[in-house]
Amino acid sequence: MGRVIAIANQKGGVGKTTTAIxxxxxMAAAGRxxxxxxxxxxxxxxxGIGIDKNAIETGLYDVLLNGVEAAEAVxxxxxxxxxxxxxxxxxxxxxxxxxxxxRREFRLRERMRLLIDVYDYIFIDCPPSLSLLTLNGLVAxxxxxxxxxxxxxxLEGLSELLQTIILVRDKLNRGLQIQGVxxxxxxxxxxxxxxxxxxxxxxxxxVFRTVIPRNxxxxxxxxxxxxxxxxxxxxxxxxxxxxxxxxxISRG
Ligand code: ADP
Ligand code: MG
Numbered sequence: 099m100g101r102v103i104a105i106a107n108q109k110g111g112v113g114k115t116t117t118a119i120x121x122x123x124x125m126a127a128a129g130r131x132x133x134x135x136x137x138x139x140x141x142x143x144x145x146g147i148g149i150d151k152n153a154i155e156t157g158l159y160d161v162l163l164n165g166v167e168a169a170e171a172v173x174x175x176x177x178x179x180x181x182x183x184x185x186x187x188x189x190x191x192x193x194x195x196x197x198x199x200x201r202r203e204f205r206l207r208e209r210m211r212l213l214i215d216v217y218d219y220i221f222i223d224c225p226p227s228l229s230l231l232t233l234n235g236l237v238a239x240x241x242x243x244x245x246x247x248x249x250x251x252x253l254e255g256l257s258e259l260l261q262t263i264i265l266v267r268d269k270l271n272r273g274l275q276i277q278g279v280x281x282x283x284x285x286x287x288x289x290x291x292x293x294x295x296x297x298x299x300x301x302x303x304x305v306f307r308t309v310i311p312r313n314x315x316x317x318x319x320x321x322x323x324x325x326x327x328x329x330x331x332x333x334x335x336x337x338x339x340x341x342x343x344x345x346x347i348s349r350g
């Protein structure tokens with residue numbers, strides 16, 4: 099059975115989408131059949147793998163609210179072993195419409211059930227909020243990967259996120275694990291080093307050994323609709339995400 103990993107942090111701009119795209123692409127390149135689910139109405143993950151978010155015929159919104167089978171919304175990325183369920187602004191409506199739905203937190207999990215056996219890994223790119231959409235992501239997941247930006251306020255909001263994870267585990271999804279905490283946008287500054295030290299002190303071996311450097315190539319690749327390994331394999335960002343994929347595979 100495949101492993102479902104939600105990538106979450108209610109803060110925006112901390113590297114969730116960059117990690118979702120690039121970790122998924124690295125897993126696919128390593129021969130793992132991989133699905134990327136875009137759970138953010140901004141559609142950044144969708145765009146970042148070269149799918150036009152304004153031209154989606156059947157997207158995640160339709161899966162959540164129009165009774166469409168998840169398999170029908172799956173699109174090919176053109177990259178081997180790598181498929182996606184795209185999203186766009188339509189998902190904003192889902193947030194509102196789901197409120198009246200029975201078992202509203204379970205909708206994504208229930209709709210994705212048939213896909214779990216098809217893939218080795220399913221990555222869910224969560225929106226920057228602790229909204230009903232994010233709850234759906236956490237309920238659908240086996241584990242959550244938390245990204246933290248290496249900056250002064252890295253740990254701010256983390257306790258709220260961890261409380262939400264505990265709540266989900268208690269009430270909605272007993273099996274939910276923490277896959278790991280990923281430090282992103284590392285720079286060779288004293289501040290970055292201090293942040294890494296603090297985070298490792300607080301969270302211990304929950305923190306991935308792999309740290310993602312600040313690397314301009316990582317921020318350029320999405321505008322070409324490509325994961326970084328297909329844009330510039332040699333760059334530090336590509337090498338870091340390959341190392342992360344190896345670490346996730348080896349940790350199981
Ligand atoms: P989130 O999904 O958490 O909002 P993103 O992954 O979209 O965060 O990242 C926010 C911005 O920072 C984007 O413009 C992205 O290209 C850039 N970015 C993310 N990670 C890196 C990195 N390691 N190095 C350089 N830029 C990065
Ligand atoms: Mg994002």
